[in-house]
Amino acid sequence: MKKTLVIGASLKPTRYSNIAINRLTLNKHPVVALGLRKGEVAGIPIETEKIPFKGIDTVTLYLNPQRQAEYYDYIISLNPKRVIFNPGTENPEFYSLLSSHHIESEVACTLVLLGTNQYQSK
Structure with missing residues (x-):
């Protein structure tokens, strides 16, 4: 299984990012998470610093487009195969930037996938 980075991870059980971490873990996908507050979801620590994780295949975003800009360089530096833009995170500017770095953009819902x-x- 390929590693997923959840950006916008929340400790609140009703948040989609929290549900995604739980479902990814349940489906045996390796997961790392980045959020505003340290904590743990489904045994996965939520980091608050932009750690240079290795082996990231997929980044799944739970940040609105205005908050994404500060993550552009970080995400590109991880060289993931794809970035999933969940509902509410759609960002054509970022799609173009990712494409120029040969990173696939997928407008989809991680939970539906x-x-x-x-x-x-x-």
Whole structure:
């Protein structure tokens, strides 16, 4: 299984990022998480610093477009295969930037992809 970085991770159980971490873990996907507050979800520590994680295949975003700009360089530096833009995170400016670095953008819902067995990147 390929490693996923959840950006915008929340400790609140009702947040989609929290549910995604739980479902990814349940489906045996390796997960790392980045959020505003340190804590733990499904045994996964939420980091608050932009750690240079190794082996990231997928970044799944739970940040609105205005908050994404500060993560552009960080995400590109991780060289993921794809970035999933969950509902509410759509950002054409970032799609173009990712494309110029040969990183795939996918406008989708991580939870739906998991629920329909379409999550694995190609």
